[in-house]
Each structure stands twice: as structure tokens, then as C-alpha cells.
Amino acid sequence: MRKLKNSELNRLDVEGFKTTKKTPLIIVLDNIRSLNNIGSVFRTSDAFLIEKVYLCGITATPPHKDIHKTALGSTDSVAWEYAEDTLTLIEKLKANQVNVVSIEQAENAIMLNDFTPAKNQTYALVFGNEVKGVAQDVVNQSNAVIEIPQYGTKHSLNISVSAGVVIWDVFAKMSVL
Secondary structure, X not given: OXXXXXXXXXXXXXXHHHHXXXXXXXXXXXXXXXXXXXXXXXXXXXXXXXXXXXXXXXXXXXXXXXXXXXXXXXXXXXXXXXXXXXXXXXXXXXXXXXXXXEEOOOOOOEEHHHOOOOOOOOEEEEEXXXXXXXXXXXXXXXXXXXXXXXXXXXXXXXXXXXXXXXXXXXXXXXXXX
């Protein structure tokens, strides 16, 4: 097998990305500290045609060299917006019929492998702070909570890894609807 060159991958350019049909997924970053994590989430969001990324609270916004370092230009393709208060944003999204799902370990959480997205529904996936996770008041206002099954000794995954796992899984399930 021969590795493909970037020119052989037939990827969209930024303008093509902006005009193509998006996956009905919105990503909400709730007080993310690491600029590298933010950039990685943008890059994953580009890969799976995410509708929009919301950067909330202390989450930094582009342009920033440390976000750019991992985003590799995806902050130019993926629509994004800053929201000072995550809870206010969640209420706005729910008022617009968006199904808000926090990615967290919580009572009555749905395991990711058991989650089935509804057809013709837009979802907002909320990812939380590297130390404290998704704020409890945001979890309380979510329509559901998804937990990533884990079997080792650690209690969590890095937020950019969690985003990659969840976005891929939900994208794949939505792609067959």
C-alpha cells in the first residue's frame, strides 16, 4: 500500500466547507482551559462537518497561536461563537429545539454505545473543563447525559480525546439514519 498525498485526498476547501451540508451537531466547550484541546476539537469538528462550535466561559477564542497549532486552520472553516455563560446558551439552544447532551459521568447516564440519535434532530454535545467536567447546573439542564465506557484505572479521558470519540460515534450513527 502507498500512503496518499494530501493532494489525493479530495478534501473541501474552506469555501466548499462553509457551503456544504453539515452534520446536525453543535459542540459546546464549557470552560476549557487548554488552548491545544480547543484547537483539537476544532480540527475534529472540521473532519466531521460539525455545524458550529460554541466557546463558553474561560474557553479561549481564535485567533491564538496555541489554538492554531492544533487546529491547523480549522478555525477558519468551522463556524464558532463565544458565549459568556454556558447555561444561558443551553437554554437558548433548547428553546430552538436542539437536544442538549452533556458528556459526563452521572447518574442515569446513557453509555455511548447504547445512545441512538433521533432522526432529523440537532444535538448539542457539551464537553467540560479538564478538571471539573461539565458544570452541574449545565448537566441539570441537559436533555440527556452520555458517558464514554471506560475499563481501566483512570476516571476520565482528555477532553480532546473524548470529543473525538463521541463526535465520531454520533456522526457514524447519524450517517446511517
